[in-house]
Amino acid sequence: MTAFLLEAILYIIKSKLLSFGETLHHRFHLNVTVVCNLACAHCYQENHTGKPVPMPQIEEILRKLQAFRAYRGEGGRGYLTLSGGEPATRRDLPDIIRLAIKYGFMSRIVTNATMIDMKLAKELRNAGLRLAQVSLDGAAKETHETIRGKNSWDRTMNGIEALCRAGIFVVLSMALIPGRNMHEAPLMLDLSRRLKVWAVKYQRLIPRGSAPLNLDTQGEFHRTFVCIIERAVEIKYRRFIMLFDPLAHNLPNLYPGLCKRLYLLITDMCRCDRTRLMEVDYNGDIYYCRVGMALGNIWTDDLAVVWEHPLLRNIRVKTSRGACSCCAVWNRCGGGCPAVTYGLHKDISAPDYACPSWTQRSERDERKNGERES
């Protein structure tokens, strides 16, 4: 157990060190299949039919990603997330992990864990997997299943248990979905303790794929982050809490007393200003993080050219305005989540109204207009 703990600490230190300044490295997501055994209400993947990416193609993608890292002068090991669709629908997932390691990537999987039994968990561990992010969209079975479908909870619980028993660190990942599960976000901390997993990660709902068709996409996300932190302080939580959202950068400024008491609270995971999260979809399409616009295709476009895509350049050179122009965390937040503003307005530069500074500003402007009119 001590060795795992040491490995986990090294992993965190390395990722943290790599997230600062110009040495920031790319993180890649590779969707190894589009196939999925669930049909979640919020899924940003628009379809789940198609062939899994053949192994030789995966190898070629890994080679291209490493060549791009070399071109950008990025040394050391790369960071790769294997996702989908559901990556565990592939029986050769352990072989993919071995291949990724061979190509110099530190890999993790993102999974619903419903198909992971003890045998597969051990195979994944033997292949070199150390970290699995398991999606859980409620602290109660009923809530989770209204989003992820009937009979999904028990199977996910079994999967989590198998991964933990095999010695793989598990991070629970919750998508915050207005009107469905946000009230249970703080209770995920209690659940994570009972399940003895390593961390809980929270992310905001992105208006993409089936999400805007099935769900209300706007809600009190910032307030929910605060409730999570308050709960953590209340129960003296001593596991990692990861807030995967640019707006989280502002929390330590707004609530210094609360945040200081949680030394395992990570609020700086999203670094949109550096545009380093690249997703390669099952068909080769390349995305920046979860922004719903394909920037190119790995089979036809050079990654060095994709790096200069106007959307990425715009994210890199964004200038602050409105509420952002006098914000202490502009350099880290970059004005909010481009995947959200693109999903809502087809414009990555539109204000991110989930930020309380923008809401206050809109209210102030409305008040001023009202006074002028009367």
Ligand SMILES: C[S@@+](CC[C@H](N)C(=O)[O-])C[C@H]1O[C@@H](n2cnc3c(N)ncnc32)[C@H](O)[C@@H]1O
């Ligand atoms: C597309 S899934 C693929 C991996 C796997 N099938 C799973 O569910 O974990 C990757 C992650 O994206 C999250 N996700 C899917 N659609 C989303 C959306 N519209 N907004 C935010 N997160 C979303 C899922 O909850 C999951 O944690």
Ligand code: SF4
């Ligand atoms: S979120 Fe994951 S499990 Fe749910 S439908 Fe999408 S790919 Fe499948």
Ligand code: SF4
């Ligand atoms: S004001 Fe702008 S830069 Fe500051 S936290 Fe809000 S969205 Fe981010």
